[in-house]
Amino acid sequence: MTTKRTLPSDLEIAQQAELWPLTEVARQAGLPAEHLIPYGRHAAKVDLGVLDEASGRPPARMIVVTAVTPTPLGEGKTTTAVGLAQGMAQIGERAILTLRQPSMGPTFGVKGGAAGGGYSQIVPMETLNLHLTGDFHAVTAAHNLLAAMLDAHLFHGNALNIDPGNISWRRVLDINDRALRNVVIGLGPKEDGVTRQTGFDITAASEVMVILSLCSSLADLRARLGRIVVGFTYGGQPVTAEQLGAAGAMTAILRDAIQPNLMQTLEHTPALIHAGPFGNIATGNSSVLADLVGSRLADYVITEAGFGADMGAERFFNVKCRVSGLTPSAAVLVVTVRALKTHSGRFRVVPGRPLPPEMLAENPGDVLAGADNLRKHIDIVKGFGVSPVVAINVFPTDHESELEAIREIAEAAGARVARSTHVVDGGPGAAELARAVVAACQQASEFRPTYALDEPLATKLEKVAVQVYGADGAELSPQASKDLKRFEELGYGNLPVVIAKTHLSISSDPKLRSAPTGWTLPVREVRAAVGAGYIYAICGDMRTMPGLGATPAAQNIDIDETGEIVGLF
Template identity: 70%
Template sequence: MKLPSDLEIASQAPLVPIADIARAAGIPEEHLEPYGRFVAKVNVKARGDLARQPRGKYVVVTAVTPTPLGEGKTATSVGLAQGIAKIGKRSMLALRQPSMGPTFGIKGGAAGAGYAQVIPMESLNLHLTGDFHAVTAAHNLLAAMVDNHIYQGNALNLDPQTVAWRRVMDVNDRALRNVIVGLGEAADGVPRQTGFDITAASEVMVILMLATGLKDLRGRLGRIVVGYTRSGEAVTAEQLRAAGAMAVILKDAINPNLMQTLEHTPALIHAGPFGNIATGNSSVLACQLGIHAAEYLITEAGFGADMGFERFVNVKCRVSGMQPDAAVLVVTVRALKMNSGRHRVVPGRPLPPAMLEENPADVLAGADNLRAHIAIVRSVGVSPVVAINAFPGDHDSEHEVIRQIAREAGARVAVYRGVAGGGEGARELAQAVVEAADEPQDFRYTYDLALPLKAKIEAVATKIYGADGVDYTPEASRALKNFEALGYGEFPVVIAKTHLSISSNPKLRGAPKGWRLPVREVRLAAGAGYVYAICGDMRTMPGLPSHPAAENIDLDEDGNVTGLF
């Protein structure tokens, strides 16, 4: 039987007024700001009232190394929240907001899939309440003030060659990756080479994601370093007097957005930082609000456990002060087959037919990847629950192999059938998660913040990725030393590497051994509060394919959206 399309399912689903969803979650109506009938912002001030409700269990959803097509981690998170409701417990979701740009490019939506979706899916995949637009506007106001400062006489003696603050736009536009601005006449500014990133890659997005309140947001914005003086001192947004106006632009964006799943469980959608150079997690505030609004708060961390989950632990949890009670590790038959190294998956193209044949041996050949991710979750003292996200073409024998691998590793395991079955299809997973979350956890960070920056990078490389060590370019070593001298040594680190391998080489499958992490360059995100190490080519502005998804998107005679997915 063929499922209806995601858009068909989503657009035919009945919606419950968002005020009812909020009431059921114990969110006081006075803190609710409606945006249409089915979306509302929850004012951060609700935190005080919500704290009087008991604290729920905190469940993070991560995955094995994904194929370029993704393994349905969002759909599993959504279905799990629905499944927890099915077994009689109150659940809350906390997810990132999808980026609008890629909706019109190659990617398609990010609202879940099938009968495990957040709705209204059009709102989710388009503007929602405008938070991304606010990030874009705040980011670009600072950029304009940087160039204006140079043009108006450069009183701070900012060295234009060191300006690292680019501009952003929520669109897939390769032509904006590298640009020269300030051309024309003298009154048109000072020429300078720079570029645009997609909004999800903005440091302002990470600041929105990590802020614990308006005051913290304002402080972080002020600490953004846009470049350096000719004598090497950092120049901040505070010194440019831009941070106050940026905070004003973001004053509504800081409030998480409340939506609902297809089965009317509540979902907080907030912030959408990139998974490669940024944190790849939804906001701290959504989790701080959500943890007191349900018995189980389900949140998703981007990409595999080596990526978003590691940052969830070492960046997000440090800021939020929260600790997970269980981690769901999403695995698919196709991901393990790809990790066998026997198949090649190309983004934008269907899977090779050989991958769809019944072949438990291929699955087993990719088992090292699953084992490594289970070990990553265990390394921070959290109980893993392996969730086999069942696809229509899967075979029982293949699922059985995964169950076997998980059991041998001592992990709970469940087959998740929420895409086809909604919450009903997630009962087995929900039950396993509830059991795991009842166990005592021994949560710990991967490294101590007091360590030198290099030691922190090495801790992630060896303990999480299984590398033998780290190699730095001379520039990277110099920059790390400089960041420590400037007082940024106690920041956590984010490793910007491929998500298609646990290693930094996207071609290495399984659980690569005998390799070293090459750090080409390091950068400072002083407002977000971390140092990030670039290992490989990191695209921060996608391009459009030869036939963008936009070409098929339109309104029908009645004004309904068609072709969105």
């Protein structure tokens, strides 16, 4: 078993940190001070003019941090990404980190924020997890403005002939609130609006959030917002935000939000925090603009994709890389002993509860029993022509024999492998991982997406199901087939696809562990995110508005007598 050290809480570590002025962080990154727009003492917007100024520089090498299929407790992708960025500095390499901004829903719920952990964090963590520079609020406002203008259009005569029973645009809020999943609006007297059923999603699930993450300029943002489809007419024609006259005002609301946010790690590595789309129903990646800014400044850009390689990394490769034009050089696959033990099917892990005692006992056989999940994720990365590096996120409860079992599994599957103790040791604990990543980036790669954009939508779905998930195929419901036919007739056939499914299994069934075979992906329905620029298939029951548990994290958050925030992880 590794040496156990008692660490202060994440918040205590963050509040004890000595932060550099952001001008110094920017200087280390090669970012001219005139491109910084300060938001308080330790966060700043980055003026997009830097893209023109640094246009002649060769782009950095892109590294995406992904993981095996996560347990309900998570495997530490964000923490590993932060640790790797710090580890790069330890070995003398210039790296910039690009991450999603945390949603306040999970922050006040059960999962916690996304600032990293231990001695591999983004700081100040309170700023990151609570509001930051207001981007999420801007997305919420822009989204809800469109909803309000849609309902006002219905109230004032419905000149566009919109079918109230075929409206897809709901409202959003950045708080977990199950009571708002399904609501009826327009109750009361006639002047209170048209009565209809709708609901709320969490802001991270908004198409506006995905648009913010995928746009490449202010003009591109404006064009994408205009293409948002909010519903259909009685004749089956799409109704857009442009037709409702909302896209211009939405762009004005998001004018500042389009600029990435500069922060720093505990070891002063520059971090660009921007956008925060959901990982199971959307792209689950930070912004294209943050990657483009980072690629013009550093030698390496380290970014994180949501959930496992079958989810966020697949969308990073098939959607985000196409938009950014950046080619990935390596992929880091985060794995833990507890994850592979969970995928053995021998243990039950429940969020908020201690791990079963027998799971903590030394037993490399339990690790080997779940090894097919790691092998499958390595195959997924290699299938894109990208070099995989398996990062073993070491916990104090791990045993040497179990860590060696993971090493043997990864090397036999053709991946580089490195242990990382970044949580307790910060950058020095990730130096081995950093060296492995640099070596992987020096290896020639032949990046290849799963499908060509001119292939039929059904073929794209089938290829992701078979080549990425390992399914025997995809089975379309009659409704899904009808949806695909209609979208192709409307001219959306050349868009990439996103498959909304569970993150708890490579398959569409959250109960299937390891690397399931002999199954078929069921496609229930298909929807169009035309502004974001993709078609997404619904393959399971995903909540777009989470609920709070019986004892949410919000109950522990407060301020002390000096005004400092306490209880935030």
